[in-house]
Amino acid sequence: MAPRLVILGGGAGGSELAAKLGGREDLDVTLVDRHASHMWKPRLHEFAAGTIDSTLSELSYYMLARMRGFSFEQGEVERIDPAEKRVCLTGPAAPCGAGAVPRQIAYDRLVVALGGVTPDFGTKGVAEHAVRLDERVDADRFRARFIALMISARATGRPAHVVIVGSGATGTELAAHLRQVESGFFRKTGERPRDLLEILVAEAAPELMPGAEETLRRNVEARLHALDIDTLTGAKIAEIATDGVVEADGTRHPADISVWAAGLVGNPGLAGFADFELDKKGRIVVDQRLRSTIDPAIQVLGDAASFTPVGADAALPPTAQCASQQAAYLETAIPSLLAGNEPEPFVYDDRGRLLSLARAGSVGQIGFGRKTDLIVKGQFANAAYKSLQRRHQWTLLGPLRGGVAIFADWLSPAKGAQLKLHG
Ligand SMILES: Cc1cc2nc3c(=O)[nH]c(=O)nc-3n(C[C@H](O)[C@H](O)[C@H](O)COP(=O)(O)OP(=O)(O)OC[C@H]3O[C@@H](n4cnc5c(N)ncnc54)[C@H](O)[C@@H]3O)c2cc1C
Structure with a gap:
């Protein structure tokens, strides 16, 4: 019997690994996910804004x-039993209340690819009143509220207010997309940006996009301002209320919708699934071959993994770029380990950081293996931005279907921000 490989989580990394190793005679591959369909998470803000719909993605x-x-x-992963090499699953529950039976899946090797979530850092009101873009359902809820708000703004003449807390890629890109969508609500009576929608991006750090290179930060800031998006730095947000965002000094920013896009931690379930060693961000600590410290038969990739390259003082940040590279690594490392060999360690190749800011264009920083990265703009940035999802589609669907999907995507009316590669 071929060794059983079970992959938990069919996101950016897990789905690629399943597609790469599926069909091999010498491996019996099972992918587990709580959802019936796969969605490319780096476009979640576009679903939320409504610049793309689900059909193509x-x-x-x-x-x-x-x-x-x-x-x-x-099914929903509930527990991993490393001693018995089993995973306990439940669900999915059907809408009528009937639930699928709890069950167990045996494995010889396990890959945990269960992703991460946006933490609230204990901030009051985030869980109750803010939108966090972690899953498709969050994007759907946001879009429904946003459309209702825009219709009301058009009818009443009072602009809707959206406040986004966090100025990383998710926050800034969402802001740019919302401004693009605003124009879809214009009548042909000469409305202009801000007539229907006010957007504020609030950041706790002294500058936007903390951690990014300064030229890139300045570039993004200028583009946001060109889109009439307000920004606020040094804003320590103490509470998300029903009608706005409140700073620690009591300053209130009115908001019809508040979005919390500050940081990312490992899937909160990881702490309870098994006695994994977790880092401060709740991610499973792995060695240079992505093996967990509690059991070498369990490997971890993507946002669920805390991988620190040799000589680095921090774990890699959570990106699809990294999840995809780790999936490519495991494609050869797993068969090699199963054959009793010790594969080469995983080496991360940082291909840069790109953002798509809707009609303000794409901008980014691409590393060519040197410390002095290149700031790119315009058509080149756009093309580079699209490459990560193109590769993802190709990996999942193969050359023929992948090519057709890419072509269909190209034909789609969703323009501006599309596919990307920021790290
Ligand atoms: C709005 C947004 C924009 C982004 N843009 C970019 C970008 O431009 N470039 C980039 O590199 N990265 C980007 N990222 C980050 C990127 O999406 C993640 O780093 C990447 O998806 C991580 O891949 P993963 O395979 O580790 O996990 P995920 O893609 O999050 O997949 C995890 C999977 O596990 C499943 N799952 C979770 N818990 C359970 C459970 N208990 N039982 C069963 N299944 C479960 C989920 O359904 C999901 O399918 C963005 C993220 C967001 C939110």
């Missing part, structure tokens, strides 16, 4: 499994 895991030669098991 959602893929059924059941169909993908058939196509790429792996098994798919839909």
Whole structure:
């Protein structure tokens, strides 16, 4: 019997690994996810804003499994038992209340690819009143509220207020997309940006996009201002209220919708699934071959993994770029480990950081293996920005279907921010 490889989580990294290793004679691959279909998370803010819809970007895991030669098991991971080499699953519950039976899946090797979530850092009101873009359902809820707000703004003449807390890629890109969507609500009576929508991006750090290179930061700031998006730095947010965002000094910023886009930590379930060693951000600590410290038969990739390259003083940041590279690494490392060999360690190749700011264009920083990265703009940045999802589609669907999907995407009316590669 071929060794059983179970991959938990079919996101950016897990789905690629399943597609790459599915269909091999010498491995029996099962992918587990709580959802029935796969969505490319780096475009979540575009679903939220409504600049794209799901038809081109959602893929059924059941169909993908058939196509790429792996098994798919839909369910919620509840527990991992390393001693017995089993994963306990439950659900999914059907809308009528009928729930699928709890069950167990045995494995010989396990890959945990369960992603991460946006933490609230204990801030009052975030859980109750803010939108966090972690899953498709969050994007759907946001979009429904946003559309209702825009219709009301058009009817009453009172602009809607959206406040986004956090000026990383998610916050800034969402802001740019919302401004683009605003124009879709204009009548042909000469409305202008801000007539229907006020957007504020609030950042706790002294500058926007903390951690980014200064030229890139300045560039992004200028582009946001060109889009009539207000920014506020040094804003320590103490509370998200029903009607706005409150700073620690009591300053209130009115908001019809507040978005919390500050940081990312490991999937909160990881702490309870097994006795994993976790870092401060709740991610599973792994060695240079992505093996967990509690059991070498369990490997971890993507946002769920805390991987610190040799000589670095911090773990890699959570990006699809990294998850995808780790999936590519495991494609050869897992068969090698199963054959009793010690594969080469995982080496991360930082391909840069790109943002798409809707009609303000794409801008980014691309590393060519040197410390002095290159700031790119315009068509080149746009093309580079698109490459990560293009590669993802290609990996999942293969050359023929992947090519057709890419072409369909190109034909889609969703323009401006599309596919990207920021790290
Ligand atoms: C709005 C936004 C924009 C982004 N833009 C970029 C970008 O431009 N470039 C970039 O590199 N990165 C970007 N990222 C980050 C990127 O999306 C993540 O780093 C990447 O998706 C991580 O991949 P992953 O495979 O580790 O996890 P994920 O893609 O998050 O997948 C995790 C999977 O696990 C499943 N799952 C979770 N818990 C359970 C459970 N208990 N049981 C069963 N299944 C479960 C989920 O359904 C999901 O399918 C962005 C993120 C967001 C939110």
